[in-house]
Amino acid sequence: MEIEFIQIVVIVIIIIVFGVLITVTNLKKKVKVPVSKEQNSWQRIEILNSKKKEFLKKKEEVSFKYSAKGISDDNYANTIKYINDELKKIDLAINEEVSKLTDLQKSQDTGGDLRFQNIKLKGDLNEIKLERDNLKNRTTELEEFIKNMSKNNNSNLQVNESAKNKYYELILNTYKEIINNNEKKTISQIKEMVDPDNLTIKSIISKYKPIGFDFNKDYFETLRIIYNFFKSEIDFAKNDIKILYWLDPTQILKYKIADEQDAANMLCSVMKGLNDNEAYIYVVLLEDEKTHAIVKTKFKGVHYIFDLTQKTPFDLFKNNDEKKLFENYNYKNKKITKLIYKYNNNTYVNFDEEE
Numbered sequence: 001m002e003i004e005f006i007q008i009v010v011i012v013i014i015i016i017v018f019g020v021l022i023t024v025t026n027l028k029k030k031v032k033v034p035v036s037k038e039q040n041s042w043q044r045i046e047i048l049n050s051k052k053k054e055f056l057k058k059k060e061e062v063s064f065k066y067s068a069k070g071i072s073d074d075n076y077a078n079t080i081k082y083i084n085d086e087l088k089k090i091d092l093a094i095n096e097e098v099s100k101l102t103d104l105q106k107s108q109d110t111g112g113d114l115r116f117q118n119i120k121l122k123g124d125l126n127e128i129k130l131e132r133d134n135l136k137n138r139t140t141e142l143e144e145f146i147k148n149m150s151k152n153n154n155s156n157l158q159v160n161e162s163a164k165n166k167y168y169e170l171i172l173n174t175y176k177e178i179i180n181n182n183e184k185k186t187i188s189q190i191k192e193m194v195d196p197d198n199l200t201i202k203s204i205i206s207k208y209k210p211i212g213f214d215f216n217k218d219y220f221e222t223l224r225i226i227y228n229f230f231k232s233e234i235d236f237a238k239n240d241i242k243i244l245y246w247l248d249p250t251q252i253l254k255y256k257i258a259d260e261q262d263a264a265n266m267l268c269s270v271m272k273g274l275n276d277n278e279a280y281i282y283v284v285l286l287e288d289e290k291t292h293a294i295v296k297t298k299f300k301g302v303h304y305i306f307d308l309t310q311k312t313p314f315d316l317f318k319n320n321d322e323k324k325l326f327e328n329y330n331y332k333n334k335k336i337t338k339l340i341y342k343y344n345n346n347t348y349v350n351f352d353e354e355e
Helices: 002-067 073-107 112-174 176-183 187-192 199-208 215-233 249-255 260-273 322-328
Strands: 280-286 291-299 302-306 317-319 334-343 348-350
Touching: 002 073, 187 334, 187 348, 199 215, 199 249, 199 260, 215 260, 249 260, 260 280, 260 291, 302 322, 317 322, 322 334
Parallel strands: none
Antiparallel strands: 280 291, 280 334, 291 302, 302 317, 334 348
């Protein structure tokens, strides 16, 4: 009986061991196959995402070329359509792989819902990374595009402006003698360019001149205000083409531009309109052999030079000594070498004739 019992126990143990071995083997097979399939799906998704990234990059490149007018409308439309179709196919393939992964995870007893959420999150994360990389690349490309466009535009503007200036200069030089003959003025006509009775000059004075104006008390401050108004309103152009052309105060304020002598005429007209009998326009020769026009006056024993064309304080050039004033004055670091002539609405003095 004991032998039979022992035999039975041994047989039972052998059966149990075989049963365990068979169960373990089956479990390994059951787990191994889904894991292998899961890895394949992930690899497939990675490959598809890489392809998607390449197509998105191509799409950005095509858009960039089109914005820079590097390809035609038809070529752009066809290429974009092809790329969009391929992207749709890739998205469908990715969704299929995600579905496969979902089914695999649900067939396994390893916390299926949590695994499924992890798969979905990984897919979403890959999409976000792709979008981030694409946006980053697009931003870089757009920045470069804007820089290049800006350079090209500036370059084109400079070339166009240079070409236009040469063209205008050619026309002006052709008709220079005719213009100069028409614009040439006698001494009387030059004096008339200082015109305190000009309606534009009168309207400026009435706008800024205080009620009960007293020359000794109010003149200098009123002149300062009008001087600064002119500086803020007018751009100044140096006439280097040796063509005579005169602008009156109405034209200057309308077009907001003047050369130095037109500006001097306008300022001197205001000064005379404010009863400054010491105001004169001086035309001088500078160290670079070029002429320049300034306005000079004397107020309360101090001599002043006013120059609207320079970005300097209103009363920068002043001195109790008239000679030192002219010696100290400079225009673009060029000092005066000679006084040529001076004038206002009443007087014209040629310094060469005085010598």
